[in-house]
Amino acid sequence: MKRYYFTLTELLVTIGIIIILAGLAIPAVLVAQQKGRVTAAKADMNAILTALKGVEGTYHKMVNTSKKFGDVNGNDSDIYLSKTVNSKEYKYLRLGDKGKADSLKAYNYFILELTSPNKLASGEININRRKITFLDPKSEFDPTADIDLTDAAYVENLWRDPWGNPYVLLISTDFSGVIPNPAVSGKALAANAIAYSFGPDGEDNSGQSTDYDDDDGDDICSWR
Numbered sequence: 001m002k003r004y005y006f007t008l009t010e011l012l013v014t015i016g017i018i019i020i021l022a023g024l025a026i027p028a029v030l031v032a033q034q035k036g037r038v039t040a041a042k043a044d045m046n047a048i049l050t051a052l053k054g055v056e057g058t059y060h061k062m063v064n065t066s067k068k069f070g071d072v073n074g075n076d077s078d079i080y081l082s083k084t085v086n087s088k089e090y091k092y093l094r095l096g097d098k099g100k101a102d103s104l105k106a107y108n109y110f111i112l113e114l115t116s117p118n119k120l121a122s123g124e125i126n127i128n129r130r131k132i133t134f135l136d137p138k139s140e141f142d143p144t145a146d147i148d149l150t151d152a153a154y155v156e157n158l159w160r161d162p163w164g165n166p167y168v169l170l171i172s173t174d175f176s177g178v179i180p181n182p183a184v185s186g187k188a189l190a191a192n193a194i195a196y197s198f199g200p201d202g203e204d205n206s207g208q209s210t211d212y213d214d215d216d217g218d219d220i221c222s223w224r
Contacts (some may be wrong), residue, residue: 034200037162038220044159045167045195045222051114051135052171052193059127062171062193063093063110067126070109074126078102080173083180085188091174096166099204107166108149111135111158116143135159161197161220168204170194183207189223196221 052062065074074080074093078100082091095110097103110126112119115138117131128134137143141157148154161167170179172192179194181187183206196207197220205217209224 037200041161041167041197041199041220042222044161045197045220048114048135048159048167048169048195049193049222052169054132054134055114055127056192058130058132061127061173061175063173064127065093065173068124069095069106069113069126070120070124072102072106072109074106076102076106079106085178085180085186090172090176090178090180090188092179093169093171093173095169095171097168097204098166098198104166105149107169108155108158110169112147115141115159119143119147161199163198163200163202165198165202167195167197181207183209183217183219183221191223194222 056062063074065080067074072079078097079093079095079102080091081094082089084090093106095103096107109120109124113125113128114135115133117125117128117133120131122129125131138157138159145154156164159167170182170193172179175192177190177192179189179191181189182196198204199209199218199220201218203217205219207219207221208217209219209221
């Protein structure tokens, strides 16, 4: 029986076709993965904001600026902010800003307060004095472990986005139902709380995302 062998030219052509097909497939896979992460981030933010509505329904507000988040004061200048929109001042807290140590620490403690409040002493609780679980912990969170916010493995389960960063939470403190829009100067959003993720690049673009043609950022926002 006569055997057929590939020639060098045929092998090179076959390898070239495989490389071309891989070059077409890999970008499509990466795009699909990125879309999956964006969807996961939006689902996370929806869960956190739903939990905050539960807090509001129980305690008639979402946070206490007169109380601490762990050992961070609720009126700390790193997190207690205000902006003027159409000549009216609106006050709110900004939690989860990884560029500001107190904002990041307050976020971690507040997530603990929503997910595993029994781990916290009464003096570390901001608002959830009944210690109700408003937000399910992440599946890999160990409720028996000691609180260690210096341990990367511990904090990564305190509701990080798919790229490993905390979500930024903006929470109204003046009961106005208005949050200044972080992405658009002089505009506001009708909400007592909003959230956004720093997105794939891990940089804070103040809520600007590719959803808007004139925006340069890639943040993932709860309000879009």
